[in-house]
Amino acid sequence: MSDTMKYFRENRLPHIWCPGCGHGTVTGALVRAIAKLKLDKNKVVVVSGIGCSSRAPGYLDFDTLHTTHGRALAFATGIKLSRPDLKVIVMTGDGDATAIGGNHFIHAARRNIDITTIVMNNNIYGMTSGQYSPMTPKGMLGTTAPYGNVERSFDLGKLAIAAGATYVGRATSYHVTVLQDLIEKALLNKGFSVVEALTQCPTYMGRKNKLGGPVEMLEWFKARAVNIKAAAVMTPDKLEGKFLIGELYNQPEPEYTAEYSAMADQVRRRFDAFQGGVRGCEQNSD
Amino acid sequence: MTQAKLMQGNEACTLGALAAGLDFYAGYPITPSTEIAELCAEELPKVGGKFIQMEDEIGSIAAIIGASLTGRKAMTATSGPGFSLMQENIGYAGIAEVPVVIIDVQRVGPSTGQPTSPAQGDVMQARWGTHGDHPVVVLAPGNVKECFELTVKAFNIAEEYRLPVVVLTDEVIGHMREKVVLPELSELKVSNRVQPQAPGGYKPYEADLDGGVPPMARFGQGYRYHVTGLFHDETGFPSNKGDVTDRFLRRLQRKVEKAEPAIRDYFTESTDDCDTLVVAFGSSAMSSLSAVRQARAAGIKAGLFRPKTIWPFPEEALRELAMRVKRIIVPEMNLGQLALEIERVSGCKAPVTRVSKVNGELFKPEEILAAIRGDAK
Incomplete structure (x- = not known):
């Protein structure tokens, strides 16, 4: 316990999330994964955008950056490219990552930049009190979908894989050990990693859709989640109405900041003998 | 070399x-x-x-x-x-x-x-x-x-x-x-941000309320601090207390106000005895300079004031000139933006004439010269 708590800013607690919210569970899984890997507190940066998910970094004892809506990955890209030695983690939500931040999400994946992205997917905009998001299932209710959502939703795992992420996992706030395990592996992957954590929003998603309280919502996850390994031997009719959790993709590829550094090393070797011109900015060296 | x-x-x-x-x-x-x-x-x-x-x-x-x-x-x-x-x-x-x-x-x-x-x-x-x-x-x-x-x-x-x-x-x-x-x-003078001495007790936004600038730590150096776009107190963590927001916003504003004397910069030519002052910046100022020189060659007492810092505007210098010229001409490639600031700063001490051009072409010096002569149409 103390190993885990040392990564929290205890004086910032209690958190602002509603009773029964799953975001604390996801944050706990992240911190336990960090504790297990014994990451140096001084070499971790956690970045977030806007929304319920994005309040998480404020409770964590690292360098933490709470940015603008949807832009966490773009800020994080600047940090990681500047300091490839830092472990950069982005905590985001379904709206933050896939609506307003969708462009940055696919491009961070395409570059395979070494950032671990935890998407807390509660299928709704919680901070603004219950509007539908690109991850709200079709037919579900939101305050801006009073007759049922008519839009299709993203499959975040497939989106991440198609865009180039090299590690992709999915779990829920019910499957906490699976979640922690996936986050641990995501942190170890040198490349763009995405862990989608389905979390319950009893206050808006639950009430609006009469899904019950947090317990019923967690039971809903339990009843419908199938581990990808188990699914491999299940018939399509048995998988009807289920969703997959576990490690969805794990294929390491060259990482962006390392590739950039390798290119720059080559350029510097070629220009080492170079005199004059615009060189001579010694104060640049960092 | x-x-x-x-x-x-x-x-x-x-x-x-x-x-x-x-x-x-x-x-x-x-x-x-x-x-x-x-x-x-x-x-x-x-x-x-x-x-x-x-x-x-x-x-x-x-x-x-x-x-x-x-x-x-x-x-x-x-x-x-x-x-x-x-x-x-x-x-x-x-x-x-x-x-x-x-x-x-x-x-x-x-x-x-x-x-x-x-x-x-x-x-x-x-x-x-x-x-x-x-x-x-x-x-x-x-x-x-x-x-x-x-x-x-x-x-x-x-x-x-x-x-x-x-x-x-x-x-x-x-x-x-x-x-x-x-x-x-x-x-060259090259400035670098002031950094804190050590992580212990670091308050990332602690500064003199009268426009102070807090030392800035680097991420990844052990300071483990929080940065947010929400209003925050000196610890960097969000606060929605009205007095915190008020103090913070006023300090940010004051920071630039206090910096103005140190950073303001402008160029003048022939302003010592001018009756007509042309105020322009950027490429409009290049044409304006030619126009002022042509006007002088023709015996017209014209001068140029070219701000190099637009925000904050070099107020004092322009105000002092506005007190003693007869008219101010502001050529700019828009429909009158800098002119608003000139009107504010000059406080109607001298009439301000806007000369606007928005066709994607530079001013010709003759166009500004015509305005200086007062026959622009």
Whole structure:
């Protein structure tokens, strides 16, 4: 316990999330994964955008950056490219990552930049009190979908894989050990990693859709989640109405900041003998 | 040895940035600023810097703010449409007090407008583009050499006062080639942000309420602090207490007010005895200078006041001139933006005539001369 708590800013607690919210569970899984890997507190940066998910970094004892809506990955890209030695983690939500931040999400994946992205997917905009998001299932209710959502939703795992992420996992706030395990592996992957954590929003998603309280919502996850390994031997009719959790993709590829550094090393070797011109900015060296 | 070189304004901006210590650039291609990105892509890897072409301008400014938080000197360059996209995060850099430099090479707007032609329509956007009261400094080079000098200065101001600084050029200044003798790098003043001494007890936003600038720690150095775009107290954590917000916003405002005497800069010619004062910046000022010289040759007492810092505006100097001239003429490539500030500063001591041009062409000196003669129509 103390190993885990040392990564929290205890004086910032209690958190602002509603009773029964799953975001604390996801944050706990992240911190336990960090504790297990014994990451140096001084070499971790956690970045977030806007929304319920994005309040998480404020409770964590690292360098933490709470940015603008949807832009966490773009800020994080600047940090990681500047300091490839830092472990950069982005905590985001379904709206933050896939609506307003969708462009940055696919491009961070395409570059395979070494950032671990935890998407807390509660299928709704919680901070603004219950509007539908690109991850709200079709037919579900939101305050801006009073007759049922008519839009299709993203499959975040497939989106991440198609865009180039090299590690992709999915779990829920019910499957906490699976979640922690996936986050641990995501942190170890040198490349763009995405862990989608389905979390319950009893206050808006639950009430609006009469899904019950947090317990019923967690039971809903339990009843419908199938581990990808188990699914491999299940018939399509048995998988009807289920969703997959576990490690969805794990294929390491060259990482962006390392590739950039390798290119720059080559350029510097070629220009080492170079005199004059615009060189001579010694104060640049960092 | 510095020797004369032929270079364009965009190139001079880039060289100025490098001389000031630029080691991180993020940007998105846009005419007429793209040469800056191209030169940064080429030069930065040679000096241990980083270049990234982001997916859009929103990402570009986000990336440079992130880079600056790790201690880098970071810049982006753009033009109108991209500058519009950057506005939200310019406000973020303001409230989070992160030094960044943005070069806006103006083109004709609004919207896609006229991408390859000069304009000066971003004067007000550069000051008020993002929502809320916020600190920002805007510098306006009037020739290629000043592109170098004012970009160096932009970095120094950004670092000294922890704020976003805009270098406002235009398509003509950016693409014009002039013979330039650059200063020796060793003679340049280069400022670096003040850093805290040690992590113990570090309060990232603790500063004199009268416009103080707090020391800025780098991410990854053991300070483990929090940065947010929400109003925050001296610990950096959000606060929604009204008095915290009030104090904070006033300190940000005061920071720029107090800096004004140190950063204001302007150029004058023939203003000692002038009756007609022409006030212009950027490429409009080049035509204005010719017009003033032609007027003098014709025996007309004309003078030029060219602000190099537009925001904050060099108020005192202009006010003093406004007290003793008979009329002020403001030629600008927009429908009257800087003129609003001139009218405010001069306090109607002298009538202000606006001379606007928005067809994507530079002023001809004769057009301004006609205004000086009073026969402009």
